[in-house]
Amino acid sequence: MDEKQPSPRPPGGSRRAHEVVVVTTALLTFIPWWRAAAVVLCDMASTAYYVGGIAERAVGEAAVWYIFGVLVFAGALAAVYLESCSMFIRGGVYRVVKEALGGTLAKVSVSALMFDYLLTGPISSVSAGQYLVGLLNILCPHLHIGWKIPVAWGSVAFACLITLYFWRKNVIGIEESSEKSWRIMQMTTVMGVILLAWSGYTLWLRGFDWPSTEAVLSEEALGWLRGSDWMHTVGCLGVLAAFGHSFLGLSGLETMAQVYREIEAPKLPNLKKAAVAIVLFSAVLTGFATFAAVAIVPDDVRIPLYADNLLSGLAMFLEGPLAARLAFQSFVVLAGFMILSGAVNTAIFGSNSVLNRLAEDGILTDWFRGLHHKFGTTHRMINIVVALQLLLIVISQGDVYLLGEAYAFGVIWSFVFMVFAVTMLRFKEHTVREWRVPFNLSVGRLELPFGLAGILAVLLAVAGMNLLTKKMATVSGALFTAGFFGLFTVSERLNERKRREGETLLEKFNMRRAPALGAALPKLARENRVLVAVRDHGNLYPLRRVLETVDLETTDIVVMTSIIAKGFHLEGEASGRMRTEEQLLFTNVLNLAEKYGGNVHPLLVLSNDPSYAIAQAAQALKVQQVVLGASMKIAPETQIERLAMTWGALENPEPVTVRILWDGKELSFTL
Amino acid sequence: MAPKDTPPVSPKRVPPVVLGKLIDPTLVVFFDGGPAKNDAIKDLVGRLVAAKNLGPADLFLAKVMEREAGPSTTLDTGLCIPHARVQGLQEVTAALGLFHPEIADPLQPDLSIRCMFLFLSPDDPKFIPVNLQVLRRIAQVFQPAFIEKLHAAKTPQKVFDLIQQKDG
Numbered sequence: 031m032d033e034k035q036p037s038p039r040p041p042g043g044s045r046r047a048h049e050v051v052v053v054t055t056a057l058l059t060f061i062p063w064w065r066a067a068a069v070v071l072c073d074m075a076s077t078a079y080y081v082g083g084i085a086e087r088a089v090g091e092a093a094v095w096y097i098f099g100v101l102v103f104a105g106a107l108a109a110v111y112l113e114s115c116s117m118f119i120r121g122g123v124y125r126v127v128k129e130a131l132g133g134t135l136a137k138v139s140v141s142a143l144m145f146d147y148l149l150t151g152p153i154s155s156v157s158a159g160q161y162l163v164g165l166l167n168i169l170c171p172h173l174h175i176g177w178k179i180p181v182a183w184g185s186v187a188f189a190c191l192i193t194l195y196f197w198r199k200n201v202i203g204i205e206e207s208s209e210k211s212w213r214i215m216q217m218t219t220v221m222g223v224i225l226l227a228w229s230g231y232t233l234w235l236r237g238f239d240w241p242s243t244e245a246v247l248s249e250e251a252l253g254w255l256r257g258s259d260w261m262h263t264v265g266c267l268g269v270l271a272a273f274g275h276s277f278l279g280l281s282g283l284e285t286m287a288q289v290y291r292e293i294e295a296p297k298l299p300n301l302k303k304a305a306v307a308i309v310l311f312s313a314v315l316t317g318f319a320t321f322a323a324v325a326i327v328p329d330d331v332r333i334p335l336y337a338d339n340l341l342s343g344l345a346m347f348l349e350g351p352l353a354a355r356l357a358f359q360s361f362v363v364l365a366g367f368m369i370l371s372g373a374v375n376t377a378i379f380g381s382n383s384v385l386n387r388l389a390e391d392g393i394l395t396d397w398f399r400g401l402h403h404k405f406g407t408t409h410r411m412i413n414i415v416v417a418l419q420l421l422l423i424v425i426s427q428g429d430v431y432l433l434g435e436a437y438a439f440g441v442i443w444s445f446v447f448m449v450f451a452v453t454m455l456r457f458k459e460h461t462v463r464e465w466r467v468p469f470n471l472s473v474g475r476l477e478l479p480f481g482l483a484g485i486l487a488v489l490l491a492v493a494g495m496n497l498l499t500k501k502m503a504t505v506s507g508a509l510f511t512a513g514f515f516g517l518f519t520v521s522e523r524l525n526e527r528k529r530r531e532g533e534t535l536l537e538k539f540n541m542r543r544a545p546a547l548g549a550a551l552p553k554l555a556r557e558n559r560v561l562v563a564v565r566d567h568g569n570l571y572p573l574r575r576v577l578e579t580v581d582l583e584t585t586d587i588v589v590m591t592s593i594i595a596k597g598f599h600l601e602g603e604a605s606g607r608m609r610t611e612e613q614l615l616f617t618n619v620l621n622l623a624e625k626y627g628g629n630v631h632p633l634l635v636l637s638n639d640p641s642y643a644i645a646q647a648a649q650a651l652k653v654q655q656v657v658l659g660a661s662m663k664i665a666p667e668t669q670i671e672r673l674a675m676t677w678g679a680l681e682n683p684e685p686v687t688v689r690i691l692w693d694g695k696e697l698s699f700t701l
Numbered sequence: 702m703a704p705k706d707t708p709p710v711s712p713k714r715v716p717p718v719v720l721g722k723l724i725d726p727t728l729v730v731f732f733d734g735g736p737a738k739n740d741a742i743k744d745l746v747g748r749l750v751a752a753k754n755l756g757p758a759d760l761f762l763a764k765v766m767e768r769e770a771g772p773s774t775t776l777d778t779g780l781c782i783p784h785a786r787v788q789g790l791q792e793v794t795a796a797l798g799l800f801h802p803e804i805a806d807p808l809q810p811d812l813s814i815r816c817m818f819l820f821l822s823p824d825d826p827k828f829i830p831v832n833l834q835v836l837r838r839i840a841q842v843f844q845p846a847f848i849e850k851l852h853a854a855k856t857p858q859k860v861f862d863l864i865q866q867k868d869g
Contacts, residue, residue, distance in 0.1 A: 641772075664771050667829050672772040674833040678840030679776050699830050701837050 051634040052542045052550050060627050061208045063300035066289045067307040068211040069379065072372030073150060073282030074104075074312050075218060079366045080157040081278045082320035083337040084434040088275035090246035091329070094321045096276040101313040104280050106485045108305040109467045110449050111283060115290045116298055116464040117455065122287035123448045124387050130451035130458060137393065137522075139447030140384060141514035143284060145507055146440025147381035150281060151419040152426060153433040154373035155192045158366060159185025160338040160430060165363040168346075172356065181338075182428035189423045196375040197416040200382065201402060201409045208292075214372040221365035222315045224358065225341070229322035232349040238325040245272035253499035270495040274442070277492060278434055279316055281441045283308075284448075285376055288383035295582050295627030298464050319344070338430045341366060378415055385411040392525045393518050401539075435500050439507030442493045449489055453482040539616055539632075547650035551588065551631050558585040559653040563644045565591055567614040570622055572659045572691040577626040588651055589619050590633040592643035645676040648686055660692035670699060677701045718834045720795075720842055721861075721869030723820060728752055728796040729857035735804050738814060742769070742783050745819045749796040761787055761821060775806045779815035780843045782836060786824035793828075793835060795820035797860065799851055816848045842868050 061069075085093035114126045123143050128136035163184040170177045199210065245268050249256055252271075286305065293300050323344040327336060336343025345359035386408055389399045402409040426433050452467070456479045469481030497504050544550035560580060562573045573589060580587070591612065616632050623630040637643035648656050656673070660666050670688055677683050678701075689698040728749060732741055743762055750758040764785035768774070775781040798817040806812045818839050822832050847867060854860045 639777075642777075667832075668768075668771055670833060671836055674836040675774070675776055675782060675840045678837035679778055679780075679844070683837075683841065699833050701833060 051636065052544050052632070060294035060629055061289075061292050062294055063304045064307070065208045065212050066286075066293050066300070067304040067311075068215040069208050069289050069376055070282055070285045070304065070308050071215050071218075071311055072211045072369055073154075073285055073376040073380075074280070074308060075215070075282075075315055076154055076157075076366075076369045076373040077279050077281060078312075078316035078319050079161065079341055079370055080153065080338070080430055080434060081276065081316060082323055083333070083340040084278060084431055085272075085276045085320075086324070086333055087337055087431055088248055088251035089272040090244075090248075091241040091324045092243050092245045092272065093276060094241045094317075094324050095243055096245065096272045097279050097320050098313070098317045099273060100276045100279045101309070101317050103485075103488065104283065104312060105309045106467075106481075107280060107283050107445060107449070108286065108309050109465075110452050110482065110485060111286045112298070112302060112305060112465045113463060113467050114448065114452050115287060115301055116466075117459065117461075122384060122387065123284060123444050123451075124384060124391075126455070127447050127451040128391070130454040131447075133522075135447065137515050137518045138511065139444060139451075140388065141511040141518065142440050142447065142507070143384060143444040144381060144440070144514050145510040146281065146284070146437065146444055147377050147384065148415065148418050148422060148510070149433060149437040149440060150377035150380075151193055151374045151416075152189065152422040153430065153437050154370040154377070155189035155419075156185050156423060156426060156428055156433060157338065157430050158192060158370035159188035159428065161342055161363045161366045161370075162188055164336075164339040164342050165360060168342075168359070169356065185428040186423055186426075189428075190420055192371045192374055193416060193419055193423065196371065196378055197412065199375060200378045200412050201407055202405050203407050210375065211372050214368045217365050218315070218369045219311075221362055222319075225322070225344070225362065226314070226318055228348050228350070228358070229318070229326060229344065232326055232347075233322065235349050236326075241321070241324045245269065247271055247499075251275060251499060253501045253504075255498050267495065270491050271499045274438065274492045274496040274499065275435075277438050277442050277496070279312070280445070281437065282373070282376065284444060285380045288380045291383070291624055293627055297625075297627045300627075302465070339363075374419075377419070378412060381415045382408060382411050385415070388518065393522045395521050395524050398521075406539075432502060436503045436506045438496060438500065439503040440510075442489065442496055443507070443511075446486070446489045446493050449482060449486045453479055453486055456482065539613065547635070547647050550633060551651060554586045554588070554631065554651060556584050556586045559588065559651060560585060560655045560657060561588045561590060561644070561648045561651060561653040562657045563590055563592070563640070564615060564619065564659070565640075566659070567611070567618045569659055570618055571693070572657045572689075573619060573622055573630075574626075575691050576657055577622060577628045582626070582628040586631065587623075587628060588631045588633055588647070588653065589616075590635055590644070590647050591615055592635045592637050592640040594636075594638060639676070641672040641676040642679075645673060645680055645683075648677075649680050649683055652684075654687065656686055656688045658688070658690050660690050660695075666690040666692075666697040670697070674701050718831065718838045719868060720835075720838055721865040721867075723793055723795040723835070724797055724861065724864065725752075726857045726861040729860045730796065730798045731857070732798050732800045732804075735800065735802050738781070738804055738806055738817075739766070739769075741798050741800070741804070741817055742766070742819065745783075745796040745798050745817065749794060749819065749821065752796075753794055755790070755794075755821075761785065765819070765821075773806075773809060775809055775812050775814060776840060777812055778840070778843065778845050779803065779813060779848055780840065781806065781814045781817045782839055783817065783819045784821065784832070784836070786822050786828070786832065788824045790821060790823040793820055793822040793831060797864075799848075799860070801852060816843055816851065818843060838868065 081097060082093065085097055089096065118125050124136050124140040127139040160181065163179045163181050166177065166179055247268060286301065286308070290297065290301055319341060323332065323340045327343045327347045332343060341362050342359050345362045346355055348355055348358070385394060385398065388394045398411055399408055400410050401407065456477070467479065467481045469484070471478045471480055558580070560576055562576055564570060564573060576587060593612065612634060619630060619632060633647065635643040635647060644656060658669065661669050669690060673688055677686065685700055687698055687700045689696055730745065730748065742765055746762045746765055747758045750756065750761050755761065764787050765783050768785045769783055774783050796819050798819070800815055800817070803813040803815045806814055820835060822828050822835070850863055851860050854863055
C-alpha cells in the first residue's frame, strides 16, 4: 500500500479493518505430478537395493523372474489406486475400505497399512546403512585406513541418524520433503542409467546364462510348511510362495493415494502420469538391476557376501578397471543412501497422512492432531511414528532379511483390503468414475469386474501363502495389526463420547496476525489475483466456480471472510482460538481447494464493516477481481452498491471487477 | 431461496461519471440546527422533485426510504448517499445537503453525517452500471478534506463551484 499523509480524521467512528489474521495449515500446498511420482518412487524404487537379495535368499536365482512378475503386477495395482482416487480425493486404503466394508474392517486394513509404513523406514534406513558400511569396509584398506566397522550395528547407527534427519524435515512440512524426493530421484536416474548401460556392456562382453526359472525355496522360506510335502506335490504353491517373497518390490504404491491430495490440477490426469512413471521406472531399475546382479555376480559370493548390498556387489563385478568400479560403487552407494533415505521420508509422510485421515474421521482423538506452533504440521503423529521406527531399527539389529520378511505382511494385506473394497464399491456405488480398472464384462444390466477380481484372486492367494511361509512376518504382523486396531478402537470410543458432548471435529488451523492487509500475504506472486469473499460454510459456490474456471497456474486466489472485531481476541503473534463457524468455513474452503488442486490463501479480517474489509483487502492485495456469493436478503445489484461506495472511499482505488455468483447466474461490473 | 431481483448480466464499462453535471446551486442546502436524518432526506427529495418537476414527492421519498432500509448508505468519511431507482426517470439527478453541526445516523450511532449527496436514477437495468459509478465517484470525491472545504464555502454557489472544480 502507498505510504501517504493520512486524510483528516473522519468524524465519528471508523469502519476500516482493524486486524488481519492469516490462516495457515501445512496442507495447502500442491505439487506437480513429477514431484508426486518422486515421492512415491523414493519408496518403491528404493526396493531395488534390497529386494533382490531378500528374494534370492528365499527362492534362489529364479527370484529375478518373480521380481519382474511382481513389478508388472504393480501396473495392475496402480490402476486400482487410480480408480479409488477417482472416487475420493483422499482415496487411500482406510477411506475406500470404510466406504465399501464398514468401519471395523477399515480399521483392520489401516492397522496393516501402518505396519507397512512403520517397517518401510527401518528396512530402508538399515539397508542404506548396510551399503554405506559395506563401502567403507571395502574402501578403507585401499585408502590404508585400518577401520573395520561392524556391519550390523554400524548400519543400525546410520539408520537412526537418517531417521532422525527426516523426522525433522517432516515436522517442517511437505513442501520441503517433496523437493528433496525430486533431487534424490534425479540422482537415482543418473545412477540407474549408468548401471544399466555398464551392466549391458558387461553382459554383452562376457555373455551370460539366463537365470533359472525354477524357484528353490530355502528352509527358512518354507516357514510353517517346512517338512511338508505340499510344496512339492502342488507346484503352483511354490510359485505363489516365490511370488510372495518378491512382493516387497511393490511397497510404496499406497503413497500414491496419500500424495494425490497434494497433486495440483488437473488431479487425476496428473496422477495417471505419475502412475505410469512410477511403474515404468521401478520395473526398469529394480527388474533389470536384479537381473544384472544375478547374471554378473558369481553365485559363490552373490548371496554369502552381497545379499544385503547386492548393487554394490554388482558394481564390483562389472567389466573395467578397479578404480572405476570402486568409484562407481561409491556412486551407487551414494545414490542408494539418498533414495533409501528418501524412502524413510516417504514412510513418515505416508504414515502421517494416514493418521491424519483417521483423526479427521474421528478415529484418533484430537490430541493427535495438535499442530506444531511454528510449522503447522501434525508433529505428534510424526513423533510417534518415528519413535516406533527407531525401536524397530534397534530390535532388528541390522538384519535386512528379517525386516524384509516382516515388511511384506503389511504390504500385501493392505493391498488385499484395498482391492477388495474397490471391487465391492463397483456394486455398491454406481456414480460415474473418471477412471476404472479395465476388463469389465457387461451381462445384462450387471457389470462384472473381471479385472479387479483377477487382481484380488492373485493377492488373496499370495497373502494366504505368505501367512504360511513367513513365520516372523505373520506373528509380528498379526501382533502389530492387533495392537493398532486396539488403539484405534479405544481412541474412536473416546471421540464418540466427545462428539455426544457436542464437540465438532474439524480441520486444524494456525493463525498468524499480520500488521496490515498489504503485509498479510507476501507470497502472492502470480500475475492474476482474485479475492473471493465467503461467509457461509454451506455455500461456497462462488469459490467453486472460481476454482473451476480460472487458470490455477497463473492465478492467486485469496479467500477471505470478515467477522466483527468485537469479541475476538488474539493473544500474542500466533495463538488465539478460531471460532467453530470460521473453522467450519475454512475446513470446507480447504476441502474444495484440495478437490481442484488449487492453491488458496485464507484470510480472516476483523472489521466492523464487511464491505470495507473486502474493499481494503482487494486494494491492498492488488486483486483484479472480487467474487461474492449472492445474499438471500437483498438484490445482487444492491449488494454491489455498498461495495461501490466503500471502494470509492479508499485512497486512489484502481478499477476492479466485482462478480456476484449464484446458481449458475452471474452479475458483474467494473468499479 | 433465490436472490431477489435478478437482472441480466452486464459486465460493460461505463463512461466516467461527472458529478458537476448532476447537481446545480439551487439544490445545495445548508442544514443548520441538526435536523434528523430522515427529515433531511425528506427535505432534499422535496426540493429535487420540485426543481426537476418529477411528480409527486411522496413516491420518490418512499423509494429512497425503502432503499435506506437496506445496506447502509453512510460511510465513515462523514458522507451519506441516500439514493433510489425510480421508474419513469430519464437521467440521474441529485441534491446536496451540508450539516452543521454534524448529525447522527440513527441506524449506526457511531457514524456521523456531515454531508448528504442524495440522487435519483432511472429504474432500468441499463442504468445499474451508471448507478454504481455514481456511488463510487461520490465516495471518491467527497472525502473528509473536501467536505471541510464545502463547509467553509458558506454559499451554495461556492459549493457548486468547488464541486465543478473537483469533478466538473
